[in-house]
Amino acid sequence: MIKTxxxxxxxxxxxxxxxxxxxxxxxxMTVVNYAMNDTFGxxxxxxxxxxxxxxxxxxxxxxxxxxxxxxxxxxxxxIEVPLGxxxxxxxxxxxxxxxxxxxxMSLPLLIPFNVVGTIWQIFGRVDIGLLGHTAAALGFDYNxxxxxxxxxxxxxxxxxxxxxxxxxxxxxAGLQSIPQAYYQAAKIDQASRWAVFRYIELPKMQGVLxxxxxxxxxxxxxxxxxxxxxxxxxxxxxxxxxxxxxxKMAIGQFxxxxxxxFSLMYFLVILLVSWVFFTVMTNLDRQESK
Amino acid sequence: xxxxxxxxxxxxxxxxASKDEDFALKEMxxxxxxxxxxxxxxxxxxxxxxxxxxISGLLRPSQGRVLFGDxxxxxxxxxxxxxxxxxxxxxxxxxxxxxxxxxxxxxxxxMDPKYIAERVQAIAQMIGxxxxxxxxxxxxxxxxxxxxxxxxxxxREDVNAILFDEPxxxxxxxxxxxxxxxxxxxxxxxxxxxxxxxxxxxxxxxxADKVVVMYDGRVVQMxxxxxxxxxxxxxFVGYFIGSPGMNxxxxxxxxxxxxxxxxxxSLGAAYGPINGRTQIGIRPEYAALTRGDGLPVSxxxxxxxxxxxxxxxxxxxxxFSIVAPEGMEICADLTHVAFVPQKINVYADDWRxxxxxx
Numbered sequence: 001m002i003k004t005x006x007x008x009x010x011x012x013x014x015x016x017x018x019x020x021x022x023x024x025x026x027x028x029m030t031v032v033n034y035a036m037n038d039t040f041g042x043x044x045x046x047x048x049x050x051x052x053x054x055x056x057x058x059x060x061x062x063x064x065x066x067x068x069x070x071x072x073x074x075x076x077x078x079i080e081v082p083l084g085x086x087x088x089x090x091x092x093x094x095x096x097x098x099x100x101x102x103x104x105m106s107l108p109l110l111i112p113f114n115v116v117g118t119i120w121q122i123f124g125r126v127d128i129g130l131l132g133h134t135a136a137a138l139g140f141d142y143n144x145x146x147x148x149x150x151x152x153x154x155x156x157x158x159x160x161x162x163x164x165x166x167x168x169x170x171x172x173a174g175l176q177s178i179p180q181a182y183y184q185a186a187k188i189d190q191a192s193r194w195a196v197f198r199y200i201e202l203p204k205m206q207g208v209l210x211x212x213x214x215x216x217x218x219x220x221x222x223x224x225x226x227x228x229x230x231x232x233x234x235x236x237x238x239x240x241x242x243x244x245x246x247x248k249m250a251i252g253q254f255x256x257x258x259x260x261x262f263s264l265m266y267f268l269v270i271l272l273v274s275w276v277f278f279t280v281m282t283n284l285d286r287q288e289s290k
Numbered sequence: 291x292x293x294x295x296x297x298x299x300x301x302x303x304x305x306x307a308s309k310d311e312d313f314a315l316k317e318m319x320x321x322x323x324x325x326x327x328x329x330x331x332x333x334x335x336x337x338x339x340x341x342x343x344x345i346s347g348l349l350r351p352s353q354g355r356v357l358f359g360d361x362x363x364x365x366x367x368x369x370x371x372x373x374x375x376x377x378x379x380x381x382x383x384x385x386x387x388x389x390x391x392x393x394x395x396x397x398x399x400x401m402d403p404k405y406i407a408e409r410v411q412a413i414a415q416m417i418g419x420x421x422x423x424x425x426x427x428x429x430x431x432x433x434x435x436x437x438x439x440x441x442x443x444x445x446r447e448d449v450n451a452i453l454f455d456e457p458x459x460x461x462x463x464x465x466x467x468x469x470x471x472x473x474x475x476x477x478x479x480x481x482x483x484x485x486x487x488x489x490x491x492x493x494x495x496x497x498a499d500k501v502v503v504m505y506d507g508r509v510v511q512m513x514x515x516x517x518x519x520x521x522x523x524x525x526f527v528g529y530f531i532g533s534p535g536m537n538x539x540x541x542x543x544x545x546x547x548x549x550x551x552x553x554x555x556s557l558g559a560a561y562g563p564i565n566g567r568t569q570i571g572i573r574p575e576y577a578a579l580t581r582g583d584g585l586p587v588s589x590x591x592x593x594x595x596x597x598x599x600x601x602x603x604x605x606x607x608x609x610f611s612i613v614a615p616e617g618m619e620i621c622a623d624l625t626h627v628a629f630v631p632q633k634i635n636v637y638a639d640d641w642r643x644x645x646x647x648x
Contacts, residue, residue, distance in 0.1 A: 181379065184348050184381075185377065185381040185439075187347075188368060188373065189394050190368075190398040195398065199383045199386060203384055
């Protein structure tokens with residue numbers, strides 16, 4: 001059969017191209033433009049080259065925010081991944097309770113970010129919040145508006161509450177795909193519970209766990225709404241993560257140049273780390289199969 | 291190693307089974323002798339796998355007890371029973387190497403590494419995979435994976451029994467023979483009790499000393515291949531063992547004669563009065579075409595199957611198969627069929643009637 005060569009088909013892609021250009025490429029280029037210019041008002045810009053980038057790379061404020069951000073992502077990954085797996089392992093495999101658990105687990109995922117923030121903001125308040133007030137009544141000195149440690153605990157618990165479900169559901173899907181015969185063979189081979197997890201369940205979950213870790217990393221590294229609603233980045237700067245700092249800089253102080261340079265580097269960092277994650281984990285996978 | 295006893299055993303997959311047909315396994319008492327090589331034969335869905343899973347403890351029977359020797363293991367976990375089972379489809383631990391797969395059951399028991407290495411080597415030789423020991427099990431072909439599964443089943447020397455659940459389904463025909471011979475050898479060397487589930491009668495008859503035939507959740511007969519052939523205890527055994535199966539004709543029994551719609555044939559022995567649907571069963575090997583003796587027959591088809599010829603015919607309006615020797619001329623004047631009287635079995639409601647029984 002002879003294939004017809006007709007390059008006119010490319011025109012069919014045009015609408016998508018136009019939409020993407022307007023919604024993504026042009027705004028991004030505007031940011032690039034801001035990052036390379038400075039202004040003293042009057043809508044007059046002058047070229048500064050890479051000066052903003054140099055300033056941002058050496059900025060101690062940005063370093064501190066990056067440090068907090070890395071710590072936050074590391075902590076929530078360290079909690080959510082094992083916890084999610086643990087929950088998935090203990091969820092019922094079939095019947096009414098399986099569906100019940102699935103619905104229950106997906107509920108937090110369906111709540112909008114700012115609502116989650118508001119829930120925890122009120123929940124943790126010492127004067128009227130159920131958690132804050134109870135903690136205070138029990139004699140705990142808990143106050144997320146004054147104490148940086150309490151603020152961190154609140155933000156992390158909130159994120160765990162909101163997103164562990166995602167890891168658990170993905171891990172659960174991985175577990176459900178394991179044929180019963182594997183468990184039977186393991187019983188016959190007198191494998192311990194740990195050996196079943198290590199040699200049957202973990203390998204079969206590897207693919208979905210990779211996705212879960214990647215999603216949770218990207219999401220947590222870009223987190224904005226929830227901590228902003230709960231702590232506003234405080235007390236002091238203690239919960240000011242990268243995106244909160246970025247917004248402060250861009251539309252709080254209207255330092256558009258540095259903020260633009262900042263956001264471009266931010267974007268590249270996420271891209272880079274995700275790529276590293278993905279490459280490392282797919283390589284691991286390939287080595288396993290050798 | 292131990293004798294395995296099944297006492298009043300029955301199993302149903304429904305929680306509140308009461309009717310007979312709810313039971314996948316009907317009530318049975320059965321003893322598997324220590325060191326026996328058994329084949330469990332039956333058509334698909336007759337309860338063979340259920341029975342195996344109950345013995346290995348993957349399934350708890352709804353009623354009855356399972357005993358290993360004198361010990362009641364009905365409620366014991368699979369691991370405690372120290373039993374090996376090979377499934378119909380390969381199960382390998384993908385992320386492990388072939389060597390680790392074979393060593394896995396031994397490592398789980400905390401065996402000495404030196405012993406494990408020796409044993410793995412021996413098993414690898416048996417299944418012909420010595421050259422691939424360091425390979426990851428993932429990505430191997432289905433029959434290589436099944437050989438690993440078999441190897442994992444055989445690697446422990448001290449198991450109470452080895453259960454095979456149609457293990458050679460995915461294996462190449464020439465390798466089937468090879469592996470079956472290896473299994474027989476293993477049985478001779480170590481004397482494990484082996485139960486081999488299959489629906490292939492050749493496989494069953496070549497592997498086992500004793501063949502157990504199951505039908506509709508029941509053990510209908512246990513015996514040597516010869517017993518199954520000569521005196522099938524149930525019409526299903528007659529039909530299932532042998533190729534083609536036993537011919538069955540409705541008849542009335544009177545002493546040592548069977549009457550069929552006006553004609554009659556003599557039997558090898560005398561029988562008492564029989565109740566229920568009465569049939570006589572004749573193996574195609576024990577029927578011969580004649581020029582006038584026996585019952586009238588009309589030949590429908592002659593199949594040449596190599597060593598002999600198979601004649602598909604009709605006797606008294608019922609299908610009937612006859613095995614004729616290779617050189618025999620089949621001509622139009624062969625209008626009757628005669629039976630060897632001693633080889634005729636009598637059945638009442640599908641169960642064999644003992645001669646002389648009242």
